[in-house]
């Protein structure tokens with residue numbers, strides 16, 4: 001069930017699906033249900049495989065892609081599209097299953113899906129990637145694997161808001177009469193129907209998750225974690241969308257990001273790395289090597305085992321596995337990536353008293369804000385307009401009440417200073433914070449009620465499975 005590395009050091013995901021299944025089955029045993037239902041929930045309903053040709057550089061190239069739908073209700077199914085050279089069907093199905101459990105845990109009305117294209121994005125120019133993406137979209141749309149009502153992709157490893165806008169545009173071209181066409185993908189640029197705060201959402205969610213843990217469950221850790229987040233020394237793996245934003249928000253809170261591990265190696269600074277300038281360097285050079293305000297070495301995977309308070313794997317699955325779990329020297333592991341800790345490593349780390357904030361919860365900020373974007377698109381109304389009107393009304397009532405109580409009128413400037421913002425970004429951030437807070441509270445309450453649920457991952461899975469089971473039972477299947 002563990003991952004193995006091939007000679008080129010690329011992770012082979014042979015055990016990822018088996019690991020997700022094993023985590024599911026461990027939790028499903030704690031949820032009473034009719035015979036056979038657990039199996040129905042666990043398996044992936046369907047996986048579409050496409051192999052299509054694109055004429056580029058004067059010849060034909062064939063690409064292979066997948067879109068897996070783990071479950072069909074509620075609709076639409078939701079989940080990212082990954083562009084990577086090492087993907088395969090099992091990886092896509094494992095990620096789709098995680099999406100189902102994640103949406104159920106976060107109480108979002110989506111089923112789970114995931115897609116991937118086997119491609120090394122560094123091999124192709126932007127114009128070529130656009131042509132490949134548009135062809136991939138045609139294949140998916142023809143089979144209803146991209147549709148505002150049925151299946152809604154989002155960015156993931158190797159894709160970005162630019163990929164999403166190509167997909168949305170191609171879907172619209174094929175379906176000009178679909179009034180909800182812009183809701184066929186999320187994670188679009190704001191100027192093209194996206195929502196403020198989506199790019200940072202997963203990393204911000206990781207940050208909220210850590211804060212919730214420190215506020216409520218810090219004593220879960222049998223290791224000596226500092227009392228507050230701000231005192232923590234943090235190691236982050238992956239300076240992509242998720243890793244960069246998580247590191248940025250933690251650093252802004254005062255945490256020291258003492259090491260960042262990337263594809264080419266690791267850069268360290270005991271006093272804390274300047275994340276903004278490291279990111280600028282990484283984006284321009286394509287590597288962390290050469291960053292002037294830190295010391296560099298090539299051995300990134302060994303850096304995962306260095307002493308720290310919080311370890312945030314934010315790149316790939318299965319990086320903490322049977323081979324290194326005994327040597328991990330972090331007090332808290334936060335799964336910003338999907339599936340970075342294997343089933344076997346999870347068992348070892350639990351035995352060692354190292355707390356894991358699981359992927360289902362830790363990286364759910366992305367799909368949560370994608371939900372806000374989808375609602376905004378199908379609502380055809382700026383997100384939060386209704387809430388904003390309601391809030392302005394409540395604000396006015398509050399000010400009037402205060403004036404009555406004090407027996408004097410406020411100046412217009414004073415009234416303006418009482419206003420609490422209310423931009424789309426404010427609403428997205430507060431909506432995300434609330435979702436992360438309530439999901440953590442649900443996990444904590446469940447752990448408090450049930451002596452047989454020790455760790456946060458099992459609590460997250462039990463909540464998700466109970467909700468999915470409830471849905472199947474209500475529908476009558």
Ligand SMILES: NC(=O)c1ccc[n+]([C@@H]2O[C@H](COP(=O)([O-])OP(=O)(O)OC[C@H]3O[C@@H](n4cnc5c(N)ncnc54)[C@H](O)[C@@H]3O)[C@@H](O)[C@H]2O)c1
Nearest residue numbers: 156157158202238239240241242262263315337338363366
């Ligand atoms: N983007 C989202 O909104 C989102 C939401 C939920 C979960 N996730 C998960 O978070 C993880 C990262 O996604 P992302 O969107 O940040 O992808 P990304 O492509 O933006 O970033 C991934 C980063 O990891 C680095 N990386 C690749 N191989 C590495 C290695 N061997 N060692 C160290 N670094 C390596 C890449 O160079 C890149 O900088 C994935 O598991 C993804 O499924 C992403």
